[in-house]
Structure formats: C-alpha cells, structure tokens
Amino acid sequence: MKVPLLDLKVQYARIRDEIDQAVKGVCESQQFILGPVVAQLEKEIAGYCGSAYAVGVSSGTDALLISLMACGIGNGDLVVTTPFTFFATVGSIFRVGATPLFVDIDEKTYNMDQRILGEMLDRLPAERRRRVKAIVPVHLFGQCADMSPILEIAGKYGLAVIEDAAQALGAEYRFPSGETMRAGAMGQMGCFSFFPSKNLGAFGDAGMVTTHDEELASKLNLLRVHGARTKYYHDLMGGNFRLDAIQAAVLQVKLRYLDQWTAGRRRNAAIYRRFFEEKGLKEVGLPFEDTPRHIYNQFVIRLPYDRDGLKTFLNDQGIGCEIYYPVPMHMQPCFSMLGHRPEDFPVALEASDSTLALPIYPELEENQLMYVVDKIAEFYASKKTSKKSS
Ligand SMILES: *Cc1c(COP(=O)(O)O)cnc(C)c1O
Numbered sequence: 001m002k003v004p005l006l007d008l009k010v011q012y013a014r015i016r017d018e019i020d021q022a023v024k025g026v027c028e029s030q031q032f033i034l035g036p037v038v039a040q041l042e043k044e045i046a047g048y049c050g051s052a053y054a055v056g057v058s059s060g061t062d063a064l065l066i067s068l069m070a071c072g073i074g075n076g077d078l079v080v081t082t083p084f085t086f087f088a089t090v091g092s093i094f095r096v097g098a099t100p101l102f103v104d105i106d107e108k109t110y111n112m113d114q115r116i117l118g119e120m121l122d123r124l125p126a127e128r129r130r131r132v133k134a135i136v137p138v139h140l141f142g143q144c145a146d147m148s149p150i151l152e153i154a155g156k157y158g159l160a161v162i163e164d165a166a167q168a169l170g171a172e173y174r175f176p177s178g179e180t181m182r183a184g185a186m187g188q189m190g191c192f193s194f195f196p197s198k199n200l201g202a203f204g205d206a207g208m209v210t211t212h213d214e215e216l217a218s219k220l221n222l223l224r225v226h227g228a229r230t231k232y233y234h235d236l237m238g239g240n241f242r243l244d245a246i247q248a249a250v251l252q253v254k255l256r257y258l259d260q261w262t263a264g265r266r267r268n269a270a271i272y273r274r275f276f277e278e279k280g281l282k283e284v285g286l287p288f289e290d291t292p293r294h295i296y297n298q299f300v301i302r303l304p305y306d307r308d309g310l311k312t313f314l315n316d317q318g319i320g321c322e323i324y325y326p327v328p329m330h331m332q333p334c335f336s337m338l339g340h341r342p343e344d345f346p347v348a349l350e351a352s353d354s355t356l357a358l359p360i361y362p363e364l365e366e367n368q369l370m371y372v373v374d375k376i377a378e379f380y381a382s383k384k385t386s387k388k389s390s
Contacts, residue, residue, distance in 0.1 A: 005320030053217035056243030060193020139168035161187030172293035264362025
C-alpha cells in the first residue's frame, strides 16, 4: 500500500472544474498582479481569521519580512522567537538586520514556552532589553502558541507581537476569559503562507498578513509595492511583495473547502489516536492538544528511540513521513555567529531528534491510517524481539 505524506492530486481532482474556471477568469481579464480578485481574497481571509485587514503578499516568508519592516525593526534590534521552526521565521529577522533571541519550546506542544520567555526577558540586562522590539510566536504544526501569557509579557515590555501563523490558518486559541480567537488575529500582525503544502495551498508561492491596525495595513500595502503610494514616488523603502491574481483565484475556490478539509484532518487525527491506543503503542507520544482547534498542518509523533530507523522503515513500506525539523535554528551553520551550543535549547534539540510527521491530509482513507500504525507497531515489535534475543 502507498500512503504519501501529502497527495495534492486527489484534492485537485475533486475541485478541478471550479479551479480551472477561476483561473480562466483571470486569464481572460489579463490582470495578473493584485487587482480585484486579490482584494476579494484579502477580505475573505480577514473575515475568516477575525481580523480587520489582510494584505496579500508573495509568500509566507515575505509576510514575515514585510511585517518586521512595517514595525520598523532593523539594525541592532532583537526579536524573540523559537529555535524550533521553519527557517523563514529566523531568516526574516536577520534579513531586516535584527538578531534573533531564542526561547526554548514547551515539550508537549512544541510552541514557545511562555515561562522561559518571561524569565528570559526579566533577567535581560536593561540596555539589552531596550533593544528587544518584538516577539514572533510560531503556531507550530497547526496549533496556537499560548498567546495569553505571551501577549501579557509583550505588553509588559512594550513589544510588538507578530504571529507566524504559516501553519495555522483557522487554528483557534481560548483565552482564560473564555474568549476564542483565531491565529493571526491576536498579535499586531499575523503571517500566513499559502505554499502548496499548507492547509490552504496555492498553485505556487503566496502569502498574507492580517492586522487589526489600519495604519499598519496601509503601511503593508505601501511596502509591498516598493513603498510607492503613487507610481514612481516612493515614501518608504519597500520591495516587490505582491500577490498575483491567479494564486488569489485558486485560493478563493479552495477557501470554501477549508473547514471541510480541517474537519477531515481532525477526524484523521482522532482515528490515529484510536489505532495507536488499540495497538497498545504507549511508548509513542501523540500530539498534545491544549487549544480548541488544532488544524493539523502536521500530525507529529514522538518516538522513544530510533526515530531515523523508523523513518527509513516506513519509507521502505511506501509510507511518506518527514522530520520537522531535523536541525533546530540555533544549530544551523548559517547562524553560527550567534555562538550557541546544542544544549542551549535542550527541548528543541530533543524534539529535533525524536519527532516524525505522519500523513494526515483529509482525503486519506481509514485503511491507510491503519496501515501506518500497523507498520509502526511492526517496527517496534521487531526492535523488542531483537533486543531480547541479543
Ligand atoms: C511555510 C512556513 C513559512 C514560510 O512560508 P513560505 O510561503 O514557504 O515562504 C514560515 N514559517 C513557517 C512556520 C512555515 O511553516
């Protein structure tokens, strides 16, 4: 049996007519950059997230970059984030001239540990603390970071909060007050990616920034067109961060299915949990849900030992699986000037050694999920017998 990590062909096959029609509409209009289709999508995404504004941009990476630019973050500034994330979170901080200040993750959720964040900022010498300008929490794998304390800490130190919500469109967080909010609507800005493998994927690169702040929204709108309010008159130093209309047209069609797809991912997560339980695979750590709506961009399990052996074994059995992420950001060669040691962020380090993402996309059949769990059970059963016999 084949169980790919993701199969976008099945998704496309089911909505082909609608998508083709929408793309054709853009071709007929010959208006490819920004324009009315992009504006409509922006309205829909803002509404979906519960934000006042949304600004379409060229990718999730550019969403992060332009958000940092809109906050005026640059040379000499420090930006707090986690070392357990996709490269773009940290790369963008460097690209505006700032330096990342890492905070280790919570071992259950893999998101920024708010206790460590609070302690780190409290302990920072005053002159270094003055350089800290923003916090970039990452809603990793589709579950919101613990935003209530993060926002409180940001408030205490006057920091902007830029959510890296690239994996979390539609994920929900519940505040202690009982109020529920969606990813991207909690901080000053929320950054989304529509990279094809995200829960809402374009037919190429695309991204979006959400915000409640009218001033930030208009700044983002300027920055994405080289900072020019009127063509060839540049108020700000921006760049080309524009979203194109073909991507927006595809995304508009797909957005109508997103809740259904999220329900499918959540259903598959529940089925996995049942199968793991039935197999008695207690040593496998399953995703921990501490928010009302985890959207499962990834279903990441934690293995007791030999994660790499399991990955090879599953791949040999026709099962797609991937390591997110094998090298935490504080250990990336390109960030070596930060001078970190592996053990500086032990939880992130451990997660990078022991976690594995399994197929979770909505179109998976129950027997495919069963096959994945069966094979994991087979792998660990063979390990136990070989241990006994040796
Ligand atoms: C995908 C992703 C990004 C970058 O998005 P692109 O659209 O690929 O540029 C940033 N942060 C996280 C956490 C991501 O998963």
